[in-house]
Amino acid sequence: MTQDPPREDAGPAATRLITTRAELRARRAAMDGTVAAVLTMGALHAGHLALVERARELADHVILTDFVNPLQFGPGEDYEAYPRTLEQDLALVDGLVDVVFAPSVQELYPVLPPMVSVTAGAAGRILEGAARPGHFDGVVTVVAKLLQLTAPHLSVFGRKDAQQLAIIQRLVGDLDLPVRIEPVEIQREPSGLARSSRxxxxxxxxxxxxxxxxxxxxxxxxxxxxxxxxxxxxxxxxxxxxxxxxxxxxxxxxxxxxxxxxxxxxxxxxxxxxxxxxxxxxxxxxxxxxx
Amino acid sequence: MTQDPPREDAGPAATRLITTRAELRARRAAMDGTVAAVLTMGALHAGHLALVERARELADHVILTDFVNPLQFGPGEDYEAYPRTLEQDLALVDGLVDVVFAPSVQELYPVLPPMVSVTAGAAGRILEGAARPGHFDGVVTVVAKLLQLTAPHLSVFGRKDAQQLAIIQRLVGDLDLPVRIEPVEIQREPSGLARSSRxxxxxxxxxxxxxxxxxxxxxxxxxxxxxxxxxxxxxxxxxxxxxxxxxxxxxxxxxxxxxxxxxxxxxxxxxxxxxxxxxxxxxxxxxxxxx
Incomplete structure (x- = not known):
């Protein structure tokens, strides 16, 4: 994991930690070929590595974002308690991705909540959203922002969070975001149980x-x-x-x-x-x- | 005004009418240098030409969008009656812009209203928005879409619609859209009266x-x-x-x-x-x- 200023000869194997939007845009602009984004809230595990692996198969460069998004947590949810394990995350994906983008809340949301935001509409108020008002609005807002900042050709999302995947596909279609959403199959244990941290x-x-x-x-x-x-x-x-x-x-x-x-x-x-x-x-x- | 397939040697003086998102993206991808977008609802007049002129000063290529956005009209407003003068619009800007993008409603909104959309928040419910619920939500949604489709380096907006300009600047900032918003001064008659169709x-x-x-x-x-x-x-x-x-x-x-x-x-x-x-x-x- 290097944190030095970018070197002209830095290859994709040199994972770089970036914490500002300006540096991310500069680094992205310097990437030739295709780019995949893997959007995460950190606390990386094998499920995320499957996303990274798929992203590496599909694109020349991979940007992994590692950001616990306050907008998608409701009052009384576990925003404060959510695990933040950036050092471990960096070690897990070192050499596998070009960039880990881990901005502060202040960096990504200079004003919180933002005045202009994205809303998932009725599809965000059913199923997983029924008991979590505003959750999917927070998800589509941060995903829209991160897709603008990483400007990827494609972004990978797991099929297990099926409602999230469906809503993000609608985000991309409804707002004409120039990115392809690539679903990644559910990882299962030998018994058939879908893999989950839980x-x-x-x-x-x-x-x-x-x-x-x-x-x-x-x-x-x-x-x-x-x-x-x-x-x-x-x-x-x-x-x-x-x-x-x-x-x-x-x-x-x-x-x-x-x-x-x-x-x-x-x-x-x-x-x-x-x-x-x-x-x-x-x-x-x-x-x-x-x- | 040519409507033939794009030619390799077509210069900026050959204004092209484009009606599909796919053709717009292809044409945009073929543009070298900087691009400015001028977003309009058509019915072009001298005020729009001032925007076009400023866009031409600031960028190598200009894309003008000409679309009456149903999302920003409320029930009982003049969506149906709003003037549609595409032929005149094309004649007015012929040779001044590279592309006029004039999609159908069905092309820009295959599903209307879209499931995922942008909201202007509280700033959209005051001043001009006070009597027009949803108006600015419709504005930021279509502006977000058109900025994704035209992918400009900059987009020009007049200062007379000051609330719209302020909200669009927040749209760009809050969602990290990679575009610069360039305000254009109010055009005034010799008496000082701000120019307006009205x-x-x-x-x-x-x-x-x-x-x-x-x-x-x-x-x-x-x-x-x-x-x-x-x-x-x-x-x-x-x-x-x-x-x-x-x-x-x-x-x-x-x-x-x-x-x-x-x-x-x-x-x-x-x-x-x-x-x-x-x-x-x-x-x-x-x-x-x-x-």
Whole structure:
């Protein structure tokens, strides 16, 4: 990890920590070829490394942003307690990314909250947003800012945060941002359980119980291409109640509204439930061609 | 005005009409040097030509957008009746700009209203926005889109729409858009009256009466650098009531909040009033260094 002034001969293997917008823009302008952005709130783990790996496959340069965004935390949420592990993060991605951009709150938001901001609209008030008013508005605002600052050709986002991915795809489409959003498949443990930092909270029984999520996802995939069969899988899972479900929906990925029997094309299956007090998500995209 | 496919040797004198986002992006990517954007709703007149002239002074290429933005019209406003004069507009700027971008509503908003959009916040609900809920949200949304599509180095905006200019400067700052906003001075008639399409509605007595606006602006300028003296000028103008004032304010240009006695630096003076049934605006920026 170098923190010296940029050298003319610095290759992509020399990861640089940048903390100001001005230096980021200058460094970005000096990059030839294609650029991928990986936007994170830090506390990096294997899931983030899968995003970095995909970004490296797809672009010549990778900028990783590491910023805990106050705008997406509500009052009473864990903004203050959220882990800040910049030194560990830098060590994890050293040599894997060109730049780690880790600005201060004051640097990214000279005025907080900003006067002009982005809103996710109705799609930000359902599912994960239902209990977190303003959360997705904060997400799209910081993502818009970071995409402007990193000016990437593409940016990678995991499919597990399916609502976030859908909303960010709409951000890019609705505001004509010149960037391609590249979804990265969910990383799973050998059991099928979607990888998550929160899995560490689960005991042995909990890990077994949590498989209700991935089993439901697998059953929904197997039920494609029938829209009705997918909806039956979800209804039956809710009825079996192996875990404490928050929701299990089959949605139109463009609108995040529940699909009807006449829906054709991609369907976003989203699950959220609680196991041993830990809230878990899973998701999949299936293609529907029949009622 | 050519509408053929782009030619390798097409110079800036060959104005091209473009109606799709894809063609605009391709044409923009082929531009060398600096680019200025002039965003308009069409119905071009001398005021717009002053913007075009300034853009030509500041950049190698000029893209003029010509789009009546439905998002910034409220119910009961004149969206349907708003003049659409594309053929005349093209003739007016032919040879002066590289590109006229005039998309259809369906092209710019495949889904209307967009799910993800930009909001101007509290600054969009005061002054001109007080009676037009959502107006400035529509403005910042379309400006954000058009700045993404035209990807200019700079964009010119007139100082007469002072609140719009202030909000767009905040849009660019708050969302880190990589563009410089270049304010263009108010064009005035020899009498001092700020040029406006609406001046055509005024009779001879109205034109005389309307000078209350520009005289107040001149007096406010003369009262600088004293904040108190500027505020006295505005208070006295309101009391004299030569016209039917909507407002006369001295504002902090960054927040659009009224300045207090301790304010130092730039002050935005904004006037709005009605003469012979026609609503008129005027504005100025002064610098304050004393109470």
């Amino acid at each position: 899995n560490a909270y689960l005991g042995e029984a909990g890990r077994e119980q949590a498989l209700a999520l991935s089993r439901t996802i697998a059953a929904a995939r197997a039920a494609a291409p029938s829209a009705g069969a997918i909806r039956s899988v979800l209804r039956e899972a809710l009825e079996r109640a192996e875990i404490d479900w928050d929701y299990a929906h089959a949605l139109d990925p463009a609108t995040l509204e529940p699909i009807g029997p006449e829906h054709r094309g991609e369907v976003l299956v989203v699950l959220a439930g609680t196991v041993e007090g830990t809230r878990l998500l899973d998701a999949a995209v299936a293609v529907v061609t029949a009622p | 001046n055509a509605y005024l009779g001879e007595a109205g034109r005389e009466q309307a000078l209350a606006l520009s005289r107040t602006i001149a007096a406010a300028r003369a009262a600088a650098p004293s904040a108190g003296a500027i505020r006295s000028v505005l208070r006295e103008a309101l009391e004299r009531a030569e016209i039917d004032w909507d407002y006369a304010h001295a504002l902090d240009p960054a927040t659009l909040e009224p300045i207090g006695p301790e304010h130092r630096g730039e002050v935005l003076v904004v006037l709005a009033g009605t003469v012979e049934g026609t609503r008129l605006l005027d504005a100025a920026v002064a610098v304050v260094t004393a109470p």
